[in-house]
Amino acid sequence: MPVECLSINGMEDKEEIKRVILSQKMGTQFYIAAAWNNAVMIFSLGVEAGLSEAEIQTVIIGPKRRYVYCMKCFEVSEVKEEAEIAECDHCRASLEIGPFYSIVREGYIGYPFIPIGKEEVGS
Ligand SMILES: [Zn+2]
Numbered sequence: 001m002p003v004e005c006l007s008i009n010g011m012e013d014k015e016e017i018k019r020v021i022l023s024q025k026m027g028t029q030f031y032i033a034a035a036w037n038n039a040v041m042i043f044s045l046g047v048e049a050g051l052s053e054a055e056i057q058t059v060i061i062g063p064k065r066r067y068v069y070c071m072k073c074f075e076v077s078e079v080k081e082e083a084e085i086a087e088c089d090h091c092r093a094s095l096e097i098g099p100f101y102s103i104v105r106e107g108y109i110g111y112p113f114i115p116i117g118k119e120e121v122g123s
Pocket residue numbers: 070071072073074075088089090091092093
């Protein structure tokens with residue numbers, strides 16, 4: 001199986017990445033080995049170019065980062081990789097981190113909820 005390797009330095013290589021992705025045959029597997037920000041950038045370009053997530057394998061070099069997009073105040077907060085819930089850095093809402101990643105918002109959709117024990121007294 002022929003293998004093509006493309007080394008990139010970052011956002012400035014965006015057009016080159018797009019060109020390579022678009023020149024591939026159907027069914028080509030993409031392997032991304034990059035630091036988190038670059039991997040997200042390449043992954044997004046791949047999806048934009050019509051690749052399915054199954055066609056892209058990703059190896060993250062260095063720490064992973066994850067972001068959650070707050071549905072209450074519409075701001076993005078950084079969260080721990082394994083977190084299922086988080087607190088919004090901006091409006092302090094408790095967020096349940098959903099399975100949907102928004103490329104536009106660059107984060108997982110976070111659904112506000114009222115944590116047990118924190119309900120307002122008397123309500
Ligand atoms: Zn918020």
